[in-house]
Amino acid sequence: MHACGQLELIKKHLDELHEGELSEINLKLKDIALKLQYTYNFVEIMTSCFELFMEGTINLSSFMMPITFYQLIESTKRGAFSIEVSSFVIASFLMSSIPSYFSDQLLEKGEDVSTALYTCGWERHYDKRERSTILLLLIRTSRPVALRTMFRTLCLDSLTDMFQRAYAIFNLMNAVLE
Incomplete structure (x- = not known):
């Protein structure tokens, strides 16, 4: 969420870029470039710290959710509702969904910044330094x-793939064990 907020601030600064003199515009562009670099570095550090954890969570959830859900269904068929198993299903759902949702929000904000960079009005100004800085920033924001x-970028599409794998495993377990 911190990175999303920083990208939203960068987008607002881009909307106000061409208010002022040429020297002010170049200073604003330098400030935007530094903030963008800070945000991208922050996301890279977060990714490197939690990369293995997020991969394990996504992959293990695709196996644990159908197993525990099947166990929950079987226990309810016998008339015993297990709060522990149901809380495990909910926890695995949340632990896989929350990082994917926030990463998808981050993707959208990054695309918004790239669009704001391109539509900031650079074509009306003929300063070569300003145009080259905007070009470099556009190249930097081209990578989401x-x-x-x-093995993958976390987003809602990868979460959907995980849910599809979990559902396939659940159907397979249901067909084999009944």
């Missing part, structure tokens, strides 16, 4: 900012 695991 998001939380990544070892």
Whole structure:
């Protein structure tokens, strides 16, 4: 959420970029570039710290959710509701969904910043330094900012894939064990 807030601030600064003199515009661009670099570095540090944890959470949830859900269904068929098993299902759902949701928000904010950079009005100003700085920032924002695991980028699409795998495992367990 911190990175999303920083990207939103950068977007607001881009909206106010061409208010003032040429020297002020260049200072504003330098400030935007520094803030953008800070935000991208922050996301990279977060990704490197939690990369293995997020990969494990996504992959283990795709196996644990169907197993515990099947156990929950079987225990309710016998008339015993297990609060421990149901809380485990909910916890695995939340632990896999929350990072994917926030990473998807981060992807959207990164795209918004890239769009704001391109539509900031650079074509009306003929300063070569300003245009080259905006070009460099556009190149930097062309790579999406998001939380990544070892094998994929976390987003709602990867969460959907995980839920599809879990559902396939659940159906397979249900067909084999009944």
